[in-house]
Amino acid sequence: MIRLHGRKVVGGVAEGEALVTRQTISGWGGVNAMTGTIIETRHELRGVSFKDKVLVCPGAKGSSGWSSVFHQARLAGVAPKAMIFNEMTTKIALGCVVMRVPSMTDLDRDPLELIETGDWVRVDADSGVVEIRKAAAKASD
Amino acid sequence: MKLTADENAMLDGSRGKAHRKAMELLVRYGEALGAERFVDTTNVAGVPGTSNTFLEKYFTQPGDRYDVIYSLYDLDGDEVVQVPKVSVNSCHLQGGTDPENWRTLGMKPEQLRISQAGEAGAERLGIKILKTCTPYLAGNVPKRGEHCAWMESSAVVYCNSVLGARTNTEGRESTSAAMLTGKIPDWGFHRDEFRFANHRVNVEVPVESLMDWGMLGYYVGEVVGERIPVLLGKYGPPDLIRHKHFGAAAASSGGVEMYHLVGVTPEAPSYEAAVGPNRDLETFTYGKAEQRRTYETLNSRGQDPNVDYVMLGCPHAALEQIQEICRLLDGRRINSGVRLWVFTSRAIRAVADKEGYSKIIRDAGGVLITDTCSAIAQALPPNTKVAALDSAKQVHYLPAIMGIQAWFGSTADCIDAALTGRWNGVAP
Numbered sequence: 001m002i003r004l005h006g007r008k009v010v011g012g013v014a015e016g017e018a019l020v021t022r023q024t025i026s027g028w029g030g031v032n033a034m035t036g037t038i039i040e041t042r043h044e045l046r047g048v049s050f051k052d053k054v055l056v057c058p059g060a061k062g063s064s065g066w067s068s069v070f071h072q073a074r075l076a077g078v079a080p081k082a083m084i085f086n087e088m089t090t091k092i093a094l095g096c097v098v099m100r101v102p103s104m105t106d107l108d109r110d111p112l113e114l115i116e117t118g119d120w121v122r123v124d125a126d127s128g129v130v131e132i133r134k135a136a137a138k139a140s141d
Numbered sequence: 142m143k144l145t146a147d148e149n150a151m152l153d154g155s156r157g158k159a160h161r162k163a164m165e166l167l168v169r170y171g172e173a174l175g176a177e178r179f180v181d182t183t184n185v186a187g188v189p190g191t192s193n194t195f196l197e198k199y200f201t202q203p204g205d206r207y208d209v210i211y212s213l214y215d216l217d218g219d220e221v222v223q224v225p226k227v228s229v230n231s232c233h234l235q236g237g238t239d240p241e242n243w244r245t246l247g248m249k250p251e252q253l254r255i256s257q258a259g260e261a262g263a264e265r266l267g268i269k270i271l272k273t274c275t276p277y278l279a280g281n282v283p284k285r286g287e288h289c290a291w292m293e294s295s296a297v298v299y300c301n302s303v304l305g306a307r308t309n310t311e312g313r314e315s316t317s318a319a320m321l322t323g324k325i326p327d328w329g330f331h332r333d334e335f336r337f338a339n340h341r342v343n344v345e346v347p348v349e350s351l352m353d354w355g356m357l358g359y360y361v362g363e364v365v366g367e368r369i370p371v372l373l374g375k376y377g378p379p380d381l382i383r384h385k386h387f388g389a390a391a392a393s394s395g396g397v398e399m400y401h402l403v404g405v406t407p408e409a410p411s412y413e414a415a416v417g418p419n420r421d422l423e424t425f426t427y428g429k430a431e432q433r434r435t436y437e438t439l440n441s442r443g444q445d446p447n448v449d450y451v452m453l454g455c456p457h458a459a460l461e462q463i464q465e466i467c468r469l470l471d472g473r474r475i476n477s478g479v480r481l482w483v484f485t486s487r488a489i490r491a492v493a494d495k496e497g498y499s500k501i502i503r504d505a506g507g508v509l510i511t512d513t514c515s516a517i518a519q520a521l522p523p524n525t526k527v528a529a530l531d532s533a534k535q536v537h538y539l540p541a542i543m544g545i546q547a548w549f550g551s552t553a554d555c556i557d558a559a560l561t562g563r564w565n566g567v568a569p
Contacts, residue, residue, distance in 0.1 A: 009173045024366060024396065029516065029538040034195070041442060041541045061367060061396035063538075064292040067312035071214070075199050089367055089396065090309040090329060093173040097166070098217045098314055103173070 002114055002132040006107035008125040009083070010096045015122035016081040018115050018132075019053035021045050024087075027095065028065025036078030054121040055080040056111050059087030066091035071098040082123035084111050084130060104130060142171050142326075143178050151322055158222040159212070163318035166216050167326065170315055176326035183323070184289040184306070185231045186276050186296065187316025189215060189268055190224075191259045193237065194252065207262025215317035224266060227320040232269040232281050234293050235457070236260070236512045238520075245482075245508055246520040268320065272512040273486030275385065275457040277304065280488060285407060288331055290319040294398070295389035295456045295534065301399035303384050305407035307331050310398055330398060336408060337417035338401045340365040344374030345428040351386055352551040353569065354379055355533040357427060358387035360435045362395030364425045371401040371415040371422070378405055382459055389456050390533035436568045439533055439549035442540040443564065450525040451475075451507075451559040452515050452539070453552065454484030455532035462552070463493050463509070467501040469556040474506050476562035480522035481507030484514045507559070516542055529558040529566075 023044055025031065030040040036051040060066050073079045083096050083103040096103035102125040111130065115121060118135040150156055151164040171179065190211045200209050204221040211224045238248045238256045260270055271279045274293050283289050283306035291297050291308040300306045309329040311319070319325045329335050342364070348357050354376075361370050370391075379387065379402070391397035401409035409415035416422060453466060466483060475481050483502060485493070490511045493499045499509045515521055516538045521528075527546040530536045536549040548558070550566030558564050 007175070010169075029542055039541050041537075042438075059367065059396075062294065062393055064294050064297065064310045064312055066310075067314055071217070071314070072195060076195070087367060088174065090174065090311060090315070090326075091396070094170050094312040094315050097169045097173050098312075100217075 004107040004109055004111060004114070004130040004132070005128055006104045006130065008128055009093060009103035009105055010101065011126045012102035013124045013126060014054070014082040014102045015120065016052055016054045018056055018117055018119045018121045019045070019048065019050050020056040020112065020115050020117045022058065022112055024059050024061040025057050026062035027060065027067070027069040027091065028063035030062055031069050031073070033069045033072040034076050034078070036073050049078065050080045051078040053080050054082045054084065054123060056084045056115050058112065059085050060089050060091035060095065064091070067094040067098050070095040074099045082121070084115070084123065086110070086112065104128070142168060142176060148179060148324060157225065159224050160321055162212065162216040162218040162222055163321040164324070166314055166318045167322065167324055171326035171328070174326050174328045176328040178327045179324040180288045180327040180331050181323055182288045182290045182319055182325045183229055184281070184283045184287055185229055185316050185319045186234050186281065186289070186291040186293065187311065187320065188234055188236070188292065188313055189231070189266070189317045189320055190262045191236060192255050194255065197255060206258060207265070211317060215314055217314055225321070226267045229320065229323040231267070231320040232271045232276055233263050234271065234276065234296070235274045235514070235517055236272050237518050239510045239512045242508060242510045246510070246513070246518055247523070248518070248520065271486060271488065273457045275486060278457065278459055278489060279486040288325070290316050290325040292316050294392035295385065297398055298388035298392045298400065299384060301330055302388060302401070302406050336369070336399060337419050338369050338371035338415045339419050339422060340368045340370045341422040341424040342370050342372045343424065343426045344372055344376050345426055346375060346432050348376040350551060351383055352531065354383040354387040355390050356432060356435045356439065358390030359394045359439060359533040359537070360427055360431055361400070362391035362393060362397050365395055365397060367396035369399050369401070370397065371403065371409065371412065373403055373412065376402070382462060385456050385459070386532065393534040393537040433568060439536050442536070443527070443546050443548040445527045445546055446564045448527050448529045448548065448558040448562060448564050449479055450522050450528040451479060451481045451555050452484070452528055452530055452535065453555060455514055455530070455535035458483055458485040458489065460489055460492055463489070463498045465552060466556065467498050469553055470501065470505045473560055475559040478562050479559050481505070481559045482515065482522070483507060483509050485509060485511060487511045515539055519543065521545065529555045529564060531555045
């Protein structure tokens with residue numbers, strides 16, 4: 001079990017499977033709000049949905065419609081369970097607020113280095129703690 | 142956050158439920174950012190109360206429809222409140238359809254009705270209906286140092302960089318709350334220390350044409366991401382339109398909200414002024430190879446040379462661009478297999494109508510459309526497979542959103558494609 005400490009962006013506790021990207025995410029024009037799927041042409045997660053995942057990313061980019069898209073994703077029932085990110089911007093701050101999911105930033109070690117897609121992650125934003133349980137070694141496929 | 146007396150009065154409900162809900166949202170947002178206080182904003186640009194078919198179906202609560210959407214979605218509240226008039230200078234940015242050309246856009250009557258109801262609601266609140274992504278071309282030009290709360294990434298980067306006014310990239314919910322309260326978190330671009338360049342780009346190829354500036358912007362956004370670049374080197378002084386395309390591109394491939402051009406933009410009279418206390422800036426070079434690669438990236442969604450749609454006016458066309466399109470059309474008719482849509486604001490079209498430019502475009506077989514664009518409206522001519530675009534921003538978004546092919550080039554390349562039905566653009 002790995003433990004990270006950081007700053008609460010939006011309070012609450014949630015856990016789930018991690019979806020990790022090293023690329024920033026575009027909201028409007030980069031995400032389908034009805035399915036939670038990344039649609040940006042050259043994004044490494046293109047075609048992947050963040051529904052019910054703990055989304056781990058460097059931050060947000062692109063259109064000011066970021067919060068709107070993630071807000072509608074929440075209403076459509078396809079929002080992530082929690083958010084962990086490195087770079088604070090107004091887009092991601094407002095997006096996390098209106099998604100109403102536990103969200104954290106400023107972790108004491110780089111979450112992009114320590115968390116891999118498939119790991120089980122618990123985000124306790126109220127206490128400022130992220131716990132990571134590494135997924136079992138994957139069979140090669 | 143430390144709140145002033147009037148902010149506390151809004152938060153405790155002394156000024157009514159709508160102000161309380163707006164302040165609650167702004168406090169949640171300010172705390173998420175780590176802001177310590179609010180600034181008073183005097184210029185807000187957003188999309189307040191705008192609905193769509195999804196939101197119409199989702200929010201079934203009783204009450205005035207505009208109040209329902211504004212309360213539950215814009216203010217992210219849990220109860221419907223009566224929304225009063227805005228307290229500061231506020232405008233509505235681009236919308237989803239053109240009330241005149243909605244049929245051309247393929248909109249259903251229901252979509253027009255939702256759009257017009259939203260517009261009527263915003264008018265009732267005293268919001269100026271500019272319906273454009275370029276408010277600075279339609280009568281809303283903030284002054285240097287003015288604290289703004291703007292949405293629309295291409296307008297934000299223009300506001301900070303070219304006008305020297307101060308705004309973060311706000312969102313739907315924060316702008317709608319700011320329109321009521323006149324408050325926005327004092328964070329980021331509102332603060333002097335945040336506005337200095339922290340990345341440097343050396344421009345080693347001549348950057349002159351609109352297309353050159355679009356490509357440079359796209360490159361800059363890709364390499365600096367959300368940071369603040371200062372550019373040095375071989376660029377001519379850009380006019381308003383070049384700034385518009387450069388900033389829009391940099392805000393799409395990355396998240397650039399402000400840039401400095403030494404000797405050009407207001408907060409960069411010198412390199413030293415642009416970087417302030419920042420030292421050892423991470424530096425990138427834009428040379429022939431980078432320019433070539435950017436051109437290829439922007440054309441990576443183009444395969445079929447047969448073009449069936451030409452879209453111009455992203456961000457919304459300035460009058461000079463409409464004149465240029467008319468000059469390039471030169472009295473000819475576009476190819477029968479191609480549709481030409483040019484997007485602009487209502488304000489610019491009013492002048493274009495008067496000056497005869499709208500008619501020139503119509504006589505050539507095209508149409509001048511207001512309020513929206515193909516990406517925002519998610520509207521294409523029927524059976525569109527391959528588009529030609531002169532905007533790096535639009536080529537970033539449109540193929541991804543609509544699943545079509547697209548070519549990127551100059552305005553002249555695009556008009557040539559409209560006339561011939563073929564893409565003949567070449568790399569610079």
